[in-house]
Amino acid sequence: MATATLERPVEPGAPPPVPEEPRRVPRWALGLAVLAGWIVMWSFTKGENTMPVGGLDQTPFHERLADLGSHLSGSAFTQAIADFINAIVDWLHGLIAAPVPPRPAPTIGWLGVVAIVTWIGYAVANWRIALLILVSFLSFGVFGYWEDSMDLLIVTLVSVSFAVLIGFPMAVWIALSPRAARVLTLLLDLLQTMPTFVYLIFVVVLFGVGAATAVICTLAYALPPIVRISGFGIRDVSPVAIEATDSLGQTTWQRLTKVQIPMARKTIILGLNQTILAALSMAIIASYINGPGLGKPVLQALTQNDFGGGLVPGLLIVLMGIMLDRTTTAASERSERVARGGGENPHTRRLVLGGLLVPVAFCVWYSRYSLDAAIFPETEWGRTVADKADAWMESFVSAVDSGAGAFKDFVTYSLLNPMQELLANSPWWLSFLGLFLLALVIGGRKALLPSALCLTGLYFLDLWHDTMIVLNMTLVATLLVMVLALVFGVWMARSRAADIAIRPVLDAGQTIPAFVYLIPVLALFGSTRFTAIVAGIIYAAPAAIKLVADGVRGVSPGTVEAGRSTGSTKLQEITKVQLPMAKGSIVLATNQGLLYVLSMVVIGGLVGAQALGYDVVLGLAHSEYWGKGLAAGLSIVLLGIWIDRVARAAAERAGGVSEAAQRSLQLTGWRRVVFRGGW
Secondary structure, three states: OOOOOOOOOOOOOOOOOOOOOOOOOOHHHHHHHHHHHHHHHHHHHOOOOOOOOOOOOOOHHHHHHHHHHHHHOOOHHHHHHHHHHHHHHHHHHHHHOOOOOOOOOOOOOHHHHHHHHHHHHHHHOOHHHHHHHHHHHHHHHHOOOHHHHHHHHHHHHHHHHHHHHHHHHHHHHHHHOHHHHHHHHHHHHHHHHOOHHHHHHHHHHHHOOOHHHHHHHHHHHHHHHHHHHHHHHHHOOOHHHHHHHHOOOOOHHHHHHHHHHHHOHHHHHHHHHHHHHHHHOOHHHHHHHOOOOOHHHHHHHHHOOOHHHHHHHHHHHHHHHHHHHHHHHHHHHHHHHHHOOOOOOHHHHHHHHHHHHHHHHHHHHHHHHOHHHHOOOOOOHHHHHHHHHHHHHHHHHHHHHHHHHHHHHHHHHHHHHHHHHHHHOOOHHHHHHHHHHHHHHHHHHHHHHHHHHHHHHHHHOOOHHHHHHHHHHHHHHHHHHHHHHHHHHHHHHHOHHHHHHHHHHHHHHHHOOHHHHHHHHHHHHOOOHHHHHHHHHHHHHHHHHHHHHHHHHOOOHHHHHHHHHOOOOHHHHHHHHHHHHOHHHHHHHHHHHHHHHHOOHHHHHOOOOOHHHHHHHHHHHOHHHHHHHHHHHHHHHHHHHHHHHHHHHHHHHHOOOOHHHHHHHHHHHHHOOOOOOOO
16 A cells, blocks of 8 residues: 655646755764764774884884985085085185184175175165165174174075076976976975975985085075066966067067066065075074074074073074065165166266275275274173073063963873874874874865875874874864964954054064074973974964954955844854854964974974974984984975865865955965974
């Protein structure tokens, strides 16, 4: 007997009923289900097959990598390159920085150097830049770091010169050839995602230690900005302008030299600017391989827990970066004004520059024959500032020590330890499966292939347990970063006064070298993994806060006003309107926070974080552990790529990113190379 089905009668002429879409299970529910299943299986299998590798232990795979490194080292070709670079650096070193026997002073003393660079500042830009350069160079000497500052300037300028010679032709190539752009983009991605300490491992194996190694490592790090940014500028020239000149019958070379490069001049200068700052940001890291410059006193201060001793040279690095940044920018602006027929009268300017050469020549001559003008007089300014900074830090640490300890214990016992127990003490296959499924839940199908490839690569690198420890610290630090980002980002978006007050602090946090603020964190929390986490938070929070602030500010005023018209409170307006509408920007901020925190892994290994950071540093310090250090560096790269791809896929699923946040991300992408911890 058939069962009768009751259906609502359809009226004549009415459209057919639309079938209801099946309800989808929310992603958060799927994520909780995966996590619950992981925890249940962990309770039965914890501690089994976790693939731990002791601090001084190695696997056969690591030993094979070390053997490969020993075969690559000491070749005649790499030695010839190192000798060539050393010859250039040594000549410049004797010219402006160090005594040249039998003279007790450099060939050109400090007075001559100051006069020359001040004249150059006025020649390429204006008198304001000349004054900035004068004050900057005098500061290098007054605070007691003249020779170190000149050494850093030499390494930076030599590295940038090679970067321009190699990078600008590559930029033109990727601008004119889509196929070359695809191939070179993969290489640039690798250079920009590999931790800088991994650069050091490769370069030390091939070239040994010293100034040449510092230049080559800095070159590898500084090359991507000029290639990417300059290539983008040349490729992005208006097609209308190109078509108009093509109609006159110009050749490809004429189009490039007469149209594309001149019209992309501003972007090319930006690429040069970022390359200079990227090179400068390697100052401290290069000091690990006996690279000359201001990085040495900062590194020495870190090993001695001397906050003031690291603060002064660290701030001088920042000052040098500001000086070079403003100089290149002002030179670009002046060249554009001159090209348009503006600026000073050319004849008058040439007369002024020619007249100024007389006192410059006198200063150079005098610095060769007067010891006071050749060697910068010793002062106590640097030590005085350092002592006051140390005294302030001691009082600060004593004031917040109890609260900092309580916060450390809370995070350790409520977040760090439980999460590490699940991630690191699960069998490798269970962690693999759990992370893979969570990536699919968060990022969807676009996260499938990156997750499979990266997690498989992490398994074959034989450092799975250490990788899970690093992932745990990264997730905890990012969680705390996003708490700060939401609180301060919303505040900045809703209050113009808060934005004006907080944004300069965020800018300062992004420009001060990470090693400088690592010292006070080390004083507060000691040599523990929590020290690395706090340093990562300080480093990552500015970028995440800016992205959230710009995303919330980018929500349509009409949408916000519509919410207010319904009588919603401020809290409801934030939680029900602004944050949901800025969801894409928030996911993007999370992505950037994860990558910034991950970039501090190796530096964290220097202060007790252990795991992959310690493995990289161990490989750098001892050649017999080179293979393990390389495997650890590649593990960090794969972990970063996996996190980035999953987070980007999640951002696409969450919705669009506001234009303001996109601009902030673009600036972050181009300017985050400045003084970054490792990426």
